[in-house]
Structure formats: structure tokens, C-alpha cells
Amino acid sequence: MTDSAPAPLRSMPDDWRRALAVVAHPDDLEYGCSAAVASWVADGKDVAYLLATRGEAGIDTLDPGRAGPLREAEQRAAAAAVGVRAVEFLDHRDGVIEYGASLRRDIAAAVRRHRPELVITLNHRDTWAAGAWNTPDHVAVGRAVLDAAADAGNRWIFPELAEQGLVPWNGVRWVAVANSPTPSHAVSAEPGFEQGVRSLLRHRTYLEALTAEDPETYARRFLGESTGVHRARFDGAPAVAFELFSR
Numbered sequence: 001m002t003d004s005a006p007a008p009l010r011s012m013p014d015d016w017r018r019a020l021a022v023v024a025h026p027d028d029l030e031y032g033c034s035a036a037v038a039s040w041v042a043d044g045k046d047v048a049y050l051l052a053t054r055g056e057a058g059i060d061t062l063d064p065g066r067a068g069p070l071r072e073a074e075q076r077a078a079a080a081a082v083g084v085r086a087v088e089f090l091d092h093r094d095g096v097i098e099y100g101a102s103l104r105r106d107i108a109a110a111v112r113r114h115r116p117e118l119v120i121t122l123n124h125r126d127t128w129a130a131g132a133w134n135t136p137d138h139v140a141v142g143r144a145v146l147d148a149a150a151d152a153g154n155r156w157i158f159p160e161l162a163e164q165g166l167v168p169w170n171g172v173r174w175v176a177v178a179n180s181p182t183p184s185h186a187v188s189a190e191p192g193f194e195q196g197v198r199s200l201l202r203h204r205t206y207l208e209a210l211t212a213e214d215p216e217t218y219a220r221r222f223l224g225e226s227t228g229v230h231r232a233r234f235d236g237a238p239a240v241a242f243e244l245f246s247r
């Protein structure tokens with residue numbers, strides 16, 4: 001008996017106009033899916049970013065008071081490198097983001113403001129594809145995003161949002177989870193690859209603290225490997241893969 005080949009990754013839907021990407025930290029989108037964002041923006045779609053924290057606990061050699069503003073600036077530059085201008089921060093505390101009603105409410109409020117059809121987040125599952133343990137911030141934010149996509153459409157769950165003028169938005173059609181260990185869909189990484197590399201390189205302070213390798217060599221290798229791993233399931237092409245939840 002032989003193992004059957006893994007199922008092909010289906011193409012990501014592209015009949016949408018607005019997306020909101022919601023992640024825990026600066027750099028999550030650049031490691032996860034900014035090559036895909038670059039190609040969507042180039043196609044005329046509107047993508048906005050929402051970060052739960054400023055990543056202030058992410059650099060061992062920099063205290064949070066200095067790291068937060070620096071990483072915010074690097075995140076804005078990384079977004080600009082793929083054509084994203086709207087970047088917002090929720091100011092939850094890096095490293096100890098709590099899953100719960102206040103996080104869901106903050107994300108639901110952003111969904112109502114931006115009215116996206118597609119919501120993007122980072123892996124909410126316990127592990128990454130290689131079996132490594134995920135971090136609690138990614139799990140908390142990813143799960144809250146999946147929940148808030150529905151919360152945003154229910155006028156009774158967070159009635160205080162309507163009092164602030166944020167009317168319910170029940171138009172989220174999909175939530176796409178980047179870097180899931182169980183992806184179902186993908187988009188070609190080729191058109192946006194170079195912009196994806198440049199966006200990751202904008203996190204220069206973070207990369208220089210992370211690795212002694214030349215930052216560009218590191219970014220190109222990392223993104224080449226992480227998109228190349230999906231070739232066998234995507235007609236031989238490098239791909240940004242997502243686990244897609246339809247609503």
C-alpha cells in the first residue's frame with residue numbers, strides 16, 4: 001500500500017475587493033503572506049493591516065519602550081513595500097495577549113470599520129507545519145479573528161460598537177489563515193515575491209537581532225523555502241498557502 005499524494009491546494013478566491021489582515025505582531029504578515037498581499041494590491045484590491053501589538057517584546061537586546069515605536073515604524077514601511085497604506089495598532093501587550101471578549105470586540109470593531117469580504121490572519125493552531133509549538137499570541141489572535149468575523153455581523157454581541165457608530169457588517173465571506181499546518185488554498189507567490197522580500201527586509205532591526213546572516217540572503221532564503229514547500233500541491237509553482245474558512 002502506498003500513501004496517496006496530498007490533495008492539490010485550490011486557488012484562493014479572487015472575487016473580492018477589500019481585505020483586512022489581523023495579526024499579533026509586526027513581521028507576522030511579512031513572514032506569512034505579504035507576497036500574496038503584493039499581488040492582490042497590484043490587482044487593484046484594497047488591503048488594510050491591523051496589529052494587536054507593536055511587537056515591543058520581540059527584540060531581546062532592546063527594551064520595550066524603545067522597541068515598540070521602532071517596530072511600529074518598520075511595520076509601516078513593510079506594509080508600504082507591498083502597497084498597503086492603512087496600518088493600525090490595538091496596543092494589546094506583546095507576549096501576553098489574552099483571548100477573550102475585549103480582543104474579539106477590538107477586532108470586530110475594525111471589521112465593521114473596514115467592511116472586508118476577506119479577513120486574513122496567522123496560524124491559530126497549536127503547532128506549525130513542522131510540529132514546532134506555536135506562540136500564545138498567534139493562537140489568541142487567530143482564534144479571536146475567526147470569531148470576530150462573525151461577531152462583527154451580530155448587533156447584539158457588542159452593542160456598544162453600534163453606539164459608537166459602527167454598524168454591523170455581515171459581509172465577511174472568508175477567513176484565510178496563513179502558515180496553517182493544514183492549508184487548503186493558495187495563491188502564486190511568483191508575482192509578489194520580490195516585494196515580499198523587500199517587505200520582510202523592512203524589519204531590519206528585528207532581523208539583525210535575529211540572525212548573523214546577511215538580511216537579504218536570509219529573507220530571500222526564508223521566503224523561497226516557505227513558498228517552495230507548496231510546489232508539489234500547486235502545479236509546481238511556489239505558493240502562499242492558507243487554510244480557508246468560508247462563512
Ligand SMILES: [Zn+2]
Nearest residue numbers: 024025028138
Ligand atoms: Zn508573531
